[in-house]
Amino acid sequence: MTNVPVLVGAAAVQVTAEPGDGLDCGSLLVEAARQALTDAAGTQLASHVDLVLVTRGLSMLDDGAARIADAIGSPEASVVAYEVGIPQQTLLNRAINAIRSGQARVVVVAGAETKRRDDLARRAGLTLPPPPPGPGRCDQLLAPEGEIVARPEIDVGAVAPVQQYALIDSARRAAYGWSLAEHRDDIAELWESFNRVAASNLAAAFPAPQTKAELRDPSPTNRMLAFPYNKWHNSQWGVDQGSALVITSLEVARSCQIPSDRFVFPLVGVESSQSLSLSRRAEMHRWPAMSVLGAAAAEHLGWPLTEVDATELYSCFPAAVRVQQTELGLAPDAPATITGGMSFAGGPFNNFVFQATVAMVQRLRSQTATTGLVTAVSGLLTKPGLAVWSTRRPDGEVLIADLAEQAAAVTETVPIDDEPAGPGTVASYTVVPVDEVPSRVVAIIDLDSGARAVAAVTDTALGQRVVEEEFIGARVAVTGRHFEL
Numbered sequence: 001m002t003n004v005p006v007l008v009g010a011a012a013v014q015v016t017a018e019p020g021d022g023l024d025c026g027s028l029l030v031e032a033a034r035q036a037l038t039d040a041a042g043t044q045l046a047s048h049v050d051l052v053l054v055t056r057g058l059s060m061l062d063d064g065a066a067r068i069a070d071a072i073g074s075p076e077a078s079v080v081a082y083e084v085g086i087p088q089q090t091l092l093n094r095a096i097n098a099i100r101s102g103q104a105r106v107v108v109v110a111g112a113e114t115k116r117r118d119d120l121a122r123r124a125g126l127t128l129p130p131p132p133p134g135p136g137r138c139d140q141l142l143a144p145e146g147e148i149v150a151r152p153e154i155d156v157g158a159v160a161p162v163q164q165y166a167l168i169d170s171a172r173r174a175a176y177g178w179s180l181a182e183h184r185d186d187i188a189e190l191w192e193s194f195n196r197v198a199a200s201n202l203a204a205a206f207p208a209p210q211t212k213a214e215l216r217d218p219s220p221t222n223r224m225l226a227f228p229y230n231k232w233h234n235s236q237w238g239v240d241q242g243s244a245l246v247i248t249s250l251e252v253a254r255s256c257q258i259p260s261d262r263f264v265f266p267l268v269g270v271e272s273s274q275s276l277s278l279s280r281r282a283e284m285h286r287w288p289a290m291s292v293l294g295a296a297a298a299e300h301l302g303w304p305l306t307e308v309d310a311t312e313l314y315s316c317f318p319a320a321v322r323v324q325q326t327e328l329g330l331a332p333d334a335p336a337t338i339t340g341g342m343s344f345a346g347g348p349f350n351n352f353v354f355q356a357t358v359a360m361v362q363r364l365r366s367q368t369a370t371t372g373l374v375t376a377v378s379g380l381l382t383k384p385g386l387a388v389w390s391t392r393r394p395d396g397e398v399l400i401a402d403l404a405e406q407a408a409a410v411t412e413t414v415p416i417d418d419e420p421a422g423p424g425t426v427a428s429y430t431v432v433p434v435d436e437v438p439s440r441v442v443a444i445i446d447l448d449s450g451a452r453a454v455a456a457v458t459d460t461a462l463g464q465r466v467v468e469e470e471f472i473g474a475r476v477a478v479t480g481r482h483f484e485l
Contacts (some may be wrong), residue, residue, distance in 0.1 A: 005099040005398060007264045007389070008253050009040035009246030010361040012354075014203060014239070014346070017117065019124035024131035025059035028112040028242040030071040036108065036244035037072060042256035045246070049074040051104040053091040055111035056081045056141070057350035058118075058237075066137040068108060068244075078104075078139050085144030087378035088353035089385025093269045093400050095247045100398070105252050111351030112242030119238055146275025148379045150416055152454035153279055155481050158430075158442045162234050164278055164380040165317035166226040166430035167444060171284035172319060173228075174428070174472040184228055187318045188216035190336075191233060191343065194315065198340020203359070205239045205346030227431040227438060227467045235316040235347030243354040245361075250393075264361050268297045268388040268399045271376070272407040278380055279444050279454050282412035284428055287323050289407035290375075290384040294328040296406075297386055300399040306330060308388065309369035312356040314377040315341035324375055324384075338363055338372075353385070364391050420445075420453035420478045427452075429471050431463045438463040441471070445478055455483040 013032045015022050023031065037046050049072060052065040065079035082091060091109050098104035121128045149159055158164065173183040192212040198204040215232055218224040222231050248256075253263065272289040298304050305328050313324045313336045321341075325332050339345035339359045342352055353376045360372040370392060376385030424447035432440040441463050442456045455478050462485075476483040 002100040002397070003102055003249035003251060004393065005096045005247055005266055006250050006253055007245060007247050007266065007361060008042065008258050008262045009036040010358040011035035011039050012203060012241065012243040012358040014205065014241050019120040020126045020128065022117040022240055023114065025061050025112050025114045026064055026067045026131050026134055028114060028240065029054060029064045029110050030068055032112060032242040032244040033068040033072060033108050033110050036246045040246050040258050040262055042253065042258035045106060045256045045258070046072040046074060048106040048252060048256070049108055050077045051095070051098055051107045052077050052079050053095060053107065053109045054081050055088060055091065055350040056083055057111065057113045057348070058115055062138045062141060063134040063136050066135040068110060070135055079137060080140040080142065081138050083141070083143045084350050085148060085379060086142060087271050087376045087383045087385040089269060089271045089376040089387060092387060093271060096266050096269055096398060097400055099247055099249050106246065106248045108244055108246055109354065110242070110244035111348070111354050113237065113348035113351055114240045115349065116238045116240045147277050148275060148382055150277035150279050150454070152416060152418065152481065153277060156442055156454055156456040158454065161316065161380060162229055163226045163430055163432065163442060165319045166229050167278060167428045168284055168323065168381060169228060169319035170430060170472060171428040172322060175285040180468065180470060184216050187228060187233060188212040190318050190321060191215045194337050194341040195344050197337050198344030201340045201345055204340045204344055205241070206236055206344045207340065223436065224433050224438065229317065232343055233318055235342035237347050237349045239346040239348055241346050241348040241351065241355060243351060243358050245354060245357060261365065264364050264389050264391060265393050266387060266398045267390050267394050268300055268386065270296050270399060270401050270403055271383065271385040272404045273383055273402050274404040274407045274411070275379070275382055276411060276413065279416055279452050280413050282414050284444065285323070287327050287381045287384065288410045290324055291327040292403050292406045292410060293384055293386045296399065296401065296403060297388060301388065304329065305373060308371045308373040310338055310360060310363050310372040311336055312338050312360055312374045314353065314375045315343070316347065316377060320377050320381065323381060357387070360389055364389060415451045417447060417449065417451040417453050419480065420447055420451070420455070423448050423475060423477055424453060426472050426474045426476060429466065431467050434458065438467050441466060443476070443483060445476060445483060447478065453478045455481050457483055
């Protein structure tokens, strides 16, 4: 058996400061890494770090990994940055592979976002001091491949994640035959359950209790963003949150005298790098790629994912959670979060999977669970990731794999008509407010020709009507990026 990978250090850092204060993104990354190394409670562990992997987020910081390497006293470590659009599971898988192949002794994986700090300063009219000069070093800057959003979706302005996930959720409603009221109830009930978990999470950024009624319908404190979603259905990225994980081999961990109660072992780390935009998916309410990952994980483990002790499903929007539950065979009323999710625990833009993994490590170490499932979502239900962690050493190799080919094989597609003209049927839609009034209707339309179209119309009367009456199944005429009844 190759080197046994083990996670030995985990730390999440959340900064709350007055306007003009706080840590810049690079400093937050360094602080998270330092705390994660301290958490491992070993000797000379930092001097063995030879690979640092960091997500590049809103700060657009290229040299975050090098800042960590220099700060911890390992300036010779390889330093790599990953752009938005690459699943955070990819970094974890690379770290695990580097350890078990012997290419690295200790790997630090980290991410941080400081949008709250930036927003507070902007609202107060303050200019933040520039961050301290960094080393400017990045051995690799990796960018995602493939189409995340199709050109017609861009043309009608349906690029924002809240619109895309609203379209997915509306397609779910149609697939399951729910009324608009039943659908709103389901969203509110799910998010109320997440909010209850956040209320008991001391690290949650937005733990204030919210009831199903408060979450269900638009209000001055919960404005509509894209029907059926309101503000608090959206991942809240206005946070200053960073996290870091330290992964090494069992041999190095023992040589550094790390206590065994720090050990958490990866059992599975699977992902799919297949990239397919929403309007090209025949079944917009499904995510076959995540089903492929779940099946592979269960086969490797020898038991179904329903038997995992603790679960944290990526929760950028309600649709993401519900679709994952379906594809992974998890009960819709089973606990889906240990943090409270991205609306209430906080949703750092390109870092939440690491935050969630830190929470899972803490749960496993507390001995209230033996195994934990953490999922990742990149893009718009585009590239899934799935990890299973355990306090028990695996009997064999950890499963690390990119299952893109298998995902593509089971994902049915439809062609997009780039210049559509003719009749069709609304397959999904959302409504976006204009000046707080539901006005712009964006629709994905199944044309009679067999192709798909993405079209929109700004019509206040129609917008107000279709947030109260079902529009899926309506017949429309499409001309280019415009439709009419």
